[in-house]
Amino acid sequence: MRLSVYFLPTLKENPSEAQIPSHRLMLRAGMIQQSSAGIYSWLPLGHRVLRRIEQIVRQEMDAAGCQEVLMPAIQPADLWRESGRYDQYGEEMLRLRDRHERDMLFGPTHEEVVTDIFRRNIKSYRDLPKNLYQIQWKFRDEIRPRFGIMRGREFYMKDNFSFDLDFEGAKRSYNKMFVAYLRTFARMGLKAIPMEAKSGPIGGDMSHEFVILAETGESAVYCHADYLDMDMLAEGVDYTQALDPIIASWTRHYAATDDKHEPERFEREVPEDKRLTTRGIEVGHIFYFGTKYSKPMGATVTTEDGREVPVEMGSYGIGVSRLVGAVIEAGHDEAGIIWPESVAPFRLGLINLKIGDPACRKASDEIYGTLKGRDVEILYDDRDESAGAKFATMDLIGLPWQLIVGPRGLKAGVVELKERATDERQELSVEAALARFAG
């Protein structure tokens, strides 16, 4: 992509409403634009990141044996009356009425819809387990949206639902999601720590929130510092193998969010020098809820011995749009964003320092043409701007690599490669640079 034609409305100054780095930088880097309170448009750069994160989530869901569906955003109120949640769900639910005076709602979540799909199609234990997921926009009319897309009213979410015959099966599904989440966040370069969370109506220990530690996070968290040093499981996982050892190692220490925190237990179980009290960003939540919806909605299956039982369910959510902010909170400096390669909007930024110089132009065009031809995601700053402006823009949008073509270097037959995260620079020939990225 040539920057001269790319829609990238960057800001030099900090917008006054943005309080936290991710919000500030997303606005300054032209990734998002507010439409109304808690509702944003995603501009090209932001949209690319959103898509990349979405794709990682999708791949890991698929790898864990989930199947993608897409449920309606607008749901009938009757379904919610069946589960008993229509009256119970508060003002966060956006309620609508269609032209026939039917009560509708913009889905804040999809347990009812997915349970309805299940009950209409699955009747036998032989069709279990099943695990369906979707990635789509939700709307929750939050009292106070804030921090840009971190707490929007409209947000992009992956949610999935497991269906099993019995508790043992449900636990297996839960564990799969637990591991899938560890992998998903690790691939984005995030340290997400599974923390005990409010367990809801069923009780037990089958509810975890995955939390990125960050001072700007919304919730207070308490955990054992050793979690920070643990390998985030970047290598492959065989979901047919027992997952208990992985679960065990990730639950062996104390880690809890504010509403589940037990100070006495924290002090008893965690040595003083290992007690970490900080704040965190919740990016995922996994949850076992048994027959809470299947029972009232009549989602039953027939067992091997002919009994009819409500299906055991769990639900699992990842805040996809929130992750964009979380990745920025985890990776930025004074100059701007620092993307991990896995989610970067482009892998490489090419800077032609001197537009008026024929040699610079020729070398830059050649590099751009070659890499683009080999499907390298490259953003080429071919604007007629000063060198400083180009450096500033490139640092702001945070692409992992910058390839700098200037008259000084070209005279010596080299271009400069800069790594955004470390600011390490090396000079190399054009050929070497091409090989480095097209190889």
Added chain:
RNA sequence: CGGAGCGUGGCGCAGUCUGGUAGCGCAUCAGUCUGGGGGACUGAGGGUCGCCGGUUCGAAUCCGGCCGCUCCGACCA
């Protein structure tokens, strides 16, 4: 929802107290010089001062109502 603020060219702000020609920086456009960290100069365009009503000879400024947005708290991916 309780508390606190803000709304003036695209962005950041001044002007409002004390009514009287709408202003600054950045951005934009044209041109020239530049070109290794948001460069310089010259010129230009762009604003019903959130909306409605009131007071007044005259309202960005005073009064009333409404709308929008932000921040702090209780809820949430």
